[in-house]
Each structure stands twice: as structure tokens, then as C-alpha cells.
Amino acid sequence: MAKAYWIAAYHSVTDAEKLAAYAKLAGPAIEAGGGRFLARGQAAKAYEAGLLQRTVLIEFDSVAAAEKTHDSPGYKAALAALDGGCIRDMRIVEGV
Template structure:
């Protein structure tokens, strides 16, 4: 079964304190669910329609594992902490074989 990648890009951040509260909870929740953080932070460059906002890339053993991580109580708590603090785009994609 191919690995999967959870990619989150932030379109905008309206409340940095809420994003910090989210990150404090989400990191451990996603790691506990089997995620490995490969990259997180501001882009070095952005092209075409890209934005210079926070991006996160997390590897999971499978799409099912990434979906299961999203639904854990610990990650759902992180989402509640984030609330309306950011406009984000979260995608889960399967690795190329």
C-alpha cells in the first residue's frame, strides 16, 4: 500500500494565537496517529498562484491512516482550538507508485 501525504497550506492567518494553540495540539496528535512531519513553516519561494503562508507536509503509511488521524479525538480538539483563526486548504494524496 502506498504512503500518503497530508498537505496543508494556509491561505491566510487571522489569529496567530489560535494557530499556535492548534499547532501545540495538532503536532502531537498527528505524530501519535503515525504521521511523520517532513516539512512545516513558510515557503522559501512561491510561484504562480502560490502564497507565502505556512505550509505543512506530513507522511502517513496510507491514505486510510491519514484519514483516521484526521478523525481522532485529539486532532478534532486541535481543530476546535484553531476555530476561525485561519483559512486553510488541507489535502491528502497517495504517493506515486
């Protein structure tokens, strides 16, 4: 079974306090689901239509594990705390 990667690319942060509240809940929920943070922070360089914004890369053992974590009560609580505190896109991609 291929690993999976949860990629969140932030376009803008509109409320730093909400983002901090989200992070406090999201980290433990993701780790409880088997997620391993591989990269987290400001982009070092951006090309084409990329933005020099926060990017997060998390590895899971499978797409199913990543989806289960995203849909978990713990992560749903983190999303509720985020409540519009940023604009981002998030994807789950199967590894090769």
C-alpha cells in the same frame, strides 16, 4: 500500500494565538497517528497562484492512516482550538 501525504497550505493567519493553541494539540495528535512531519514553515518560493505562506507536509503510511488521524478525537480537539484562526486548504494525497 502507497504512502500518503497530508498537505496544508495556509492562505492567511487571522489569529496567531488560536494557531498556536492548534499547533500544541495537533502535533501530538498527528504523531500519535503515525504522521511524520517532512516540512513545516513559510514557503521559500511561490510560483503561479502560490502564496508565500505557511505550508505543512506530513507523511503517513497510508491514506487510511491519514484519514483516521484527521478524524481522531485528538485532532478534532486541535481543530476546535483553531476555531477560525486561519484560512487554509488541506489535502491528503496518495503517494506514487
